[in-house]
Amino acid sequence: xxxxxxxxxxxxxxxxxxRLETRQGDTIFSLEDLADRxxxxxxxxxxxxxxxxxMSTLIQLIDSDPGKTYQLLWGYLSxxxxxxxxxxxxxxxxxxxxxELSSGTxxxxxxxxxxxxxxxxxxxxxxxxLVHIGAGDYLGQEMxxxxxxxxxxxxxxxxxxxxxxxxxxxxSGNSLGLGNNGGKIICKGNCGxxxxxxxxxxxxxxxxxAGDYLGLLMSGGKIVVAGRTGKRAGWRMKGGTIMANGFGPExxxxxxxxx
Amino acid sequence: MVTGHPEQTEEKMxxxxxxxxxxxxxxxxxxxxxxxxARSKWKLINExxxxxxxxxxxxxxILQKRKISYAGQVLVPGDTCYYATMNPEFSAxxxxxxxxxxxxxxxxxxAQPDFLAGLALSERDREVRDLAEDLPHFTPVExxxxxxxxxxxxxxxxxxxxxxxxxxxxxxxxxxxxFDKTQLSGTKPSMGLCSGCHFFGNPEAICWxxxxxxxxxxxxxxxxxxxAFAFLLDxxxxxxxxxxxxxxxxxxxxxxxxxxxxxxxxxxxxxxxYVAQLVEKSINRTxxxxxxxxLLFSRAIEGKVAIARxxxxxxxxxxxxxxxxxxxxxxxxx
Numbered sequence: 118x119x120x121x122x123x124x125x126x127x128x129x130x131x132x133x134x135x136r137l138e139t140r141q142g143d144t145i146f147s148l149e150d151l152a153d154r155x156x157x158x159x160x161x162x163x164x165x166x167x168x169x170x171x172m173s174t175l176i177q178l179i180d181s182d183p184g185k186t187y188q189l190l191w192g193y194l195s196x197x198x199x200x201x202x203x204x205x206x207x208x209x210x211x212x213x214x215x216x217e218l219s220s221g222t223x224x225x226x227x228x229x230x231x232x233x234x235x236x237x238x239x240x241x242x243x244x245x246x247l248v249h250i251g252a253g254d255y256l257g258q259e260m261x262x263x264x265x266x267x268x269x270x271x272x273x274x275x276x277x278x279x280x281x282x283x284x285x286x287x288x289s290g291n292s293l294g295l296g297n298n299g300g301k302i303i304c305k306g307n308c309g310x311x312x313x314x315x316x317x318x319x320x321x322x323x324x325x326x327a328g329d330y331l332g333l334l335m336s337g338g339k340i341v342v343a344g345r346t347g348k349r350a351g352w353r354m355k356g357g358t359i360m361a362n363g364f365g366p367e368x369x370x371x372x373x374x375x376x
Numbered sequence: 377m378v379t380g381h382p383e384q385t386e387e388k389m390x391x392x393x394x395x396x397x398x399x400x401x402x403x404x405x406x407x408x409x410x411x412x413x414a415r416s417k418w419k420l421i422n423e424x425x426x427x428x429x430x431x432x433x434x435x436x437x438i439l440q441k442r443k444i445s446y447a448g449q450v451l452v453p454g455d456t457c458y459y460a461t462m463n464p465e466f467s468a469x470x471x472x473x474x475x476x477x478x479x480x481x482x483x484x485x486x487a488q489p490d491f492l493a494g495l496a497l498s499e500r501d502r503e504v505r506d507l508a509e510d511l512p513h514f515t516p517v518e519x520x521x522x523x524x525x526x527x528x529x530x531x532x533x534x535x536x537x538x539x540x541x542x543x544x545x546x547x548x549x550x551x552x553x554x555f556d557k558t559q560l561s562g563t564k565p566s567m568g569l570c571s572g573c574h575f576f577g578n579p580e581a582i583c584w585x586x587x588x589x590x591x592x593x594x595x596x597x598x599x600x601x602x603x604a605f606a607f608l609l610d611x612x613x614x615x616x617x618x619x620x621x622x623x624x625x626x627x628x629x630x631x632x633x634x635x636x637x638x639x640x641x642x643x644x645x646x647x648x649x650y651v652a653q654l655v656e657k658s659i660n661r662t663x664x665x666x667x668x669x670x671l672l673f674s675r676a677i678e679g680k681v682a683i684a685r686x687x688x689x690x691x692x693x694x695x696x697x698x699x700x701x702x703x704x705x706x707x708x709x710x
Contacts, residue, residue: 124674126533128667146639153635154577167577 145169148178148187148194157186161217164193172201179208192216192236199223199244210234210248218244218263225249238265241281254290257283260300272309275302278319291328294321297338310347313340316357332359332369341375378413380426386434390414390446408449417456424460425469432473439479455523461486474588474629481597482621483628485648529603531613534663537670538618539598541662541697542655545582546630547589548696550575555700557589564588566633575696580661582654583696586630597625619659623652669693673702683710 145151145167155163169175175198183191192213199206199221206221208214210228218241227250228234235253238246241260248256248267256274257265262281267274269287276292278300285293285302291309294302297319304312307325316335323340329347332340335357342361351359351369359372378389391410413419421435438444439458444451460480463469489497500507514522531539549557551569563569564587575581601621606613627648638644662670669690676686683706690698690706 119678121671121674121678121680123533124537124671127537128663128671150635150639153633156571 145174145178148181148183148190151178151190152187155190158189159193161193161196164190165197168194168197172198175201183211188212189216192239195223196221196241196244205247210237210250210252212236212253213239215239215241215244215246217241218246220244222247225252233269233271235271237267238263241265243281251287257281269306275300278302288325294319297321307344313338313359316340318357327361329365331361332357332372335359343375377420377422380421380423380431382426382428382431384427384431386446389434390444391451393447406447406449408446408451410444410446410451414444414451415453417453419456419458421458421460423462423469425462425465425472428470429473432470432476436473436476436479439476477629478591478593480628481593482601482624484624526600526604526607529607529613531599531602532615534615535602535613535618536599538615538659538662539595539602539622541666542598542622542658543590543592543595544697544701545658545661546586546626546654548700549583549589550696550700552589555704557583557587558591560589566631574694580657581696582658584633585636585654586632586651588630590626590629594625594629598622601625615659615663619656622655622659623648626655627651666695666697669695669698669702673698673706676706677709 151164151167154167169178175194179191179194179198188211191211193216195206195208195214196216196218199215200219202221205224207224207226210225210233212234213236214225214234215223215238216236218238220243222245224247225237233251233253236255236258237248237252238257238260239255241257241263243263245263246265248265251269252267252271252274254271254273255276256267256270257278258273258276259278260275260281260283261279264282264284266284267286270285270289270293272290273292273295274285274289275283275297276295278294278297280299282301283303285304285306288306289304289308289312291311292314293304293308293312294316295311296315296317297313298317299319301319302321303324304322305324308323308327310328311330311333312323312327313321313332313335314330316332316338318337320338321340323342323344326344327342327346327350329349330352331342331346331350332354333349333352334354335351336355337357339358340360344361345363346361346365346368348365349367350361350364351372352367354369354371359369360375361372362375364372378384389411391408391414394407394409397407424432424435442452442456444453462472465471497504547557548555549560549569550573553559560569565584566587570576570584573584576584598618598621602618603613605621606617609617611617630651632647632650634644637647637650642650672681672686672689675681676683687703687706687710690702693699
């Protein structure tokens with residue numbers, strides 16, 4: 118029998134099929150299960166394709182402890198859950214909470230271990246994140262939209278920010294707004310050393326005092342400090358504006374007083 | 377019957393040199409005293425997984441060559457039925473070699489008697505062996521004509537097609553040499569081979585869900601057992617018979633990936649049920665969803681459809697068989 122005849126015979130009287138579709142109807146039961154399919158360092162799209170459609174299963178996944186292994190997966194899931202939730206989503210503070218968030222609101226409560234968590238709101242594009250207590254390092258790193266409000270932050274907060282806003286109600290660590298290309302940062306307390314380092318554009322406003330090397334090598338944007346700066350403010354700056362109520366020793370020539 | 381244990385030897389199982397020949401004056405070829413197991417057409421290998429790996433190779437040769445050789449002498453017992461029994465993995469058992477498993481046509485789990493069967497056993501007035509005598513059995517003549525009876529049973533076209541697609545569903549792998557999972561060594565789906573693959577995580581695709589591909593022996597065994605059961609049940613050798621038979625032909629030869637097998641309702645324990653649902657999925661897909669692409673391919677092969685057009689059409693099917701089997705075949709013809 119020829120191949121075409123064989124096929125005709127096999128499919129005789131059967132309804133012609135639909136096109137084959139992929140990735141439908143599968144259920145994810147745990148973070149480990151999800152990691153088996155997409156790995157532990159996936160893209161958001163890969164996670165989103167497999168994430169459970171019903172909210173209760175999604176919340177169950179978020180309630181599980183990701184440990185260090187599955188923290189990226191948990192971060193994506195927290196964002197997807199917040200985007201789907203009509204109300205602000207309360208979550209325990211964990212590393213990578215709100216990773217690539219695009220809409221919705223996340224409210225982070227204090228972690229069980231009382232340790233501030235890192236990478237919160239990384240690469241977020243929209244929505245809001247409210248950190249009741251202090252955030253750890255790398256808060257809002259590479260964010261391009263949305264806004265983050267935190268009690269205090271560690272080092273490298275809002276690094277390489279391209280848009281959106283960040284408000285720190287207390288003090289901030291070193292290298293606040295490093296390499297910024299846009300967006301607005303307000304730190305109501307004091308900030309550590311090298312705030313606005315390599316800043317290209319955007320604005321940084323500090324309510325208290327700033328550490329040494331404020332605006333180091335900056336080429337654009339605006340930094341305003343309500344208090345005094347440390348030494349060498351505007352060191353080797355190529356552009357942009359630094360304004361402060363007072364400057365420490367060896368401040369650059371182009372810096373301005375607030376009055 | 378031979379029973380597996382580490383001290384079992386080829387001499388005890390197959391045969392040994394006749395010591396009387398050394399005292400005879402006349403010289404001639406070595407004489408081997410074959411054991412009754414070697415000469416029998418019904419061979420039972422008890423506790424096969426208690427044979428160490430090296431000794432399992434003996435069965436590999438017997439099953440492959442269908443003859444037994446010892447000391448330069450060859451015994452051809454003719455068509456022989458082999459049965460093997462084994463317990464689950466215990467501390468004194470050895471893992472079975474994959475090549476040996478592939479030569480075992482079908483594997484059936486033997487569960488303990490259920491409540492009613494237990495009751496019947498406890499109330500029996502005769503030994504089980506005596507009761508077994510009452511079971512209907514074939515006369516030698518009837519037994520000998522069985523292969524002929526099965527041979528006249530032909531598979532339906534649907535069953536033939538489903539078997540072909542089933543084997544390819546298990547075997548094709550985008551990342552394996554020649555897209556053939558049986559060629560893999562060292563790496564496999566459970567060791568991260570499929571991470572990031574387009575088909576990985578897709579419940580409709582079978583390739584990433586099992587570590588091993590299926591050899592052509594599986595195709596032959598599925599055809600043979602489907603026809604045999606169709607004869608036994610006095611019905612057509614169709615898809616329903618294939619669906620019932622295929623899991624028992626496949627499940628012992630493959631290992632589903634842990635993360636898939638451990639999910640409910642399988643809980644890491646119901647391997648046969650997991651393989652059965654893969655079989656069902658493949659057959660249903662072939663019958664319900666692959667009609668267009670299979671017909672298109674067959675027409676392109678016979679020149680009724682332009683190969684370029686068929687390639688263009690087939691490239692829109694998100695199916696391992698279309699992508700890894702049909703398209704390369706047509707590209708070679710172009």
